[in-house]
Amino acid sequence: MPASFVKKDEDAETLIITLEDKKSSLEFELFYTIFKDQPVITRSVKVKNMGSETHFLNKISSMQLDFVDQEFEIITLPGAHMNERQLSRSKIDQGIHTYASNRGTSSPQMNPFIALVNHDTNEFNGKAYGFAFVYSGNHKFEVEKDQIEQLRLNVGINNYGFAWKLNKGAEFQTPEVVLTYSDRGLNQMSQTFHHFIKEHIIRSRYKDMERPILVNNWEATYFDFTEEKLLPLVDKAKKLGIEMFVLDDGWFGHRDSDRSSLGDWFNYDKKFPNGLEHLAKYVHGQGMKFGLWFEPEKISLDSELYRHHHDYLMHVPGREPTPSRRQFVLDLGIKEVCDNIYQQIKRVLDTVKIDYIKWDMNRHLTDIYEADLPADQQGEVYHRYVLGLYDLMEKLVSDYPDILFEACSLVVADVLTLEWLITCLRFGRAMILCC
Structure with missing residues (x-):
């Protein structure tokens, strides 16, 4: 799968947290990578079957993040053919809110991106948390706000029609999520994504060249x-x-x-x-x-x-x-x-x-x-x-x-x-x- 990269080892550092479910003998590796030159963290998960029994992954997220005592609005990018990435911004009320695609491949109907922003955030002022899913298949963003104003975000492969068979010794790697934070509005968040994509996602020799007419x-x-x-x-x-x-x-x-x-x-x-x-x-x-x-x-x-x-x-x-x-x-x-x-x-x-x-x-x-x-x-x-x-x-x-x-x-x-x-x-x- 596509994923971020660095040219030198010292340009990034990865923390791997290993968790074990002793009952099922499943091992989970949580990957957190930080970058020297960008305000970005990437997140993904690898699951390993360390036991002798076969298991089925019916849902596996690439990241989970909790916010306490923060009032957010959500920005998504829905659209249609020739009407891509229309900006939609709304208040997050109590309950579970899902932004997803089950078309088989990602699409202009629902881009695999969201941002959580304060109500007064604009292009150049305010806080913004951006989340982009580096995956071209079915995706799912779940935002849940509970009765005491806590907010939980899950990002990963859409569990619609998904069940991955994990035999003894097998492993499953989830796609990456790119996270960034801006304290100077949406413009700073957008520029961070642009620079990160150019320097740590795009590999093509054409990335800095003019395009032909x-x-x-x-x-x-x-x-x-x-x-x-x-x-x-x-x-x-x-x-x-x-x-x-x-x-x-x-x-x-x-x-x-x-x-x-x-x-x-x-x-x-x-x-x-x-x-x-x-x-x-x-x-x-x-x-x-x-x-x-x-x-x-x-x-x-x-x-x-x-x-x-x-x-x-x-x-x-x-x-x-x-x-x-x-x-x-x-x-x-x-x-x-x-x-x-x-x-x-x-x-x-x-x-x-x-x-x-x-x-x-x-x-x-x-x-x-x-x-x-x-x-x-x-x-x-x-x-x-x-x-x-x-x-x-x-x-x-x-x-x-x-x-x-x-x-x-x-x-x-x-x-x-x-x-x-x-x-x-x-x-x-x-x-x-x-x-």
């Missing part, structure tokens, strides 16, 4: 294009001083609409009879960079991948899987599925000079079931999917560190998780032109 063919052509039709767009882009041309959806399989070919990451010969590398060479010959569109987590029923591997599609046996945007979800919790997609993308990247990848993800998870897991491990599907996605991404950015990745409609790319994707959106110019 690009043109994307999507609104100009949608699926109706050939190489011949795209060349005038490239020529016009060069005259305008645009620095990169991005080929969007429709270059692969036999994709002429959104009904087919997701999962078939190979050249569509009808559109590119000379191969995709021919277009890439033309773009580079014009002095521009070349980018390409992918949506690696999805599959179409009309695809070579589905015809050969029905079992790759995430679905409940005996039930019709649920389409959204005429597409279905690949079961990335299965290693063979991730390996197949990785090898397909690798063949493209090894034969075509790609400078930039536009990574799309246009729907959430449904039909939650993993074919290669027994019945007593189906509660692991959500988390295993996210781990598989992380593994796929890690392989790609490690093997192709010179490619710039952009998140497009990517519901898993919240500000603290897929750090290598957000670097193209922060700390530099990011102008995207759609003809």
Whole structure:
């Protein structure tokens, strides 16, 4: 999983508190890391089964924090597609208040972040406690205010549909929570997060570089294009001083609409009879960079991948899987599925000079079931999917560190998780032109 890092050991120090439940023989390690240059603490928990019996984790938080005799308001960041991170601020009344997502991956509907603030806190004055969950799956923030004005905060993986089987000797690591405190309002809290993300989350070589001005063919052509039709767009882009041309959806399989070919990451010969590398060479010959569109987590029923591997599609046996945007979800919790997609993308990247990848993800998870897991491990599907996605991404950015990745409609790319994707959106110019 993604997590904070330091360049030198002396830049941070970690306290590990070990707790043992003697009855169950479970051991809990509570991790507290403080940073030399940032007013930040990170928290996470590791659970180990030290006994001989199997246990099931039905709920496991990454952190718990109690406040006594403080009157707070809560700030959350709900939203929707193209209306992300809307600021919501409300008083915390007595009872349990939950801010969560169970869509399978984090989303614009509920960002994995909250802040606890005093009623008079504004941008530049007042106290603010910020909590950001470094995880791209189902999350849950629970805020409970009791009858004597005490407040308890729990942050962790959403326990909806979650049950992790912990066999003898096995362990489970929770994602990190990043905590910060500001005594000078929301602006100081925001700046702390920005600096921390840049210095201790983002690993990409592009984090301090300016972003190229690009043109994307999507609104100009949608699926109706050939190489011949795209060349005038490239020529016009060069005259305008645009620095990169991005080929969007429709270059692969036999994709002429959104009904087919997701999962078939190979050249569509009808559109590119000379191969995709021919277009890439033309773009580079014009002095521009070349980018390409992918949506690696999805599959179409009309695809070579589905015809050969029905079992790759995430679905409940005996039930019709649920389409959204005429597409279905690949079961990335299965290693063979991730390996197949990785090898397909690798063949493209090894034969075509790609400078930039536009990574799309246009729907959430449904039909939650993993074919290669027994019945007593189906509660692991959500988390295993996210781990598989992380593994796929890690392989790609490690093997192709010179490619710039952009998140497009990517519901898993919240500000603290897929750090290598957000670097193209922060700390530099990011102008995207759609003809």
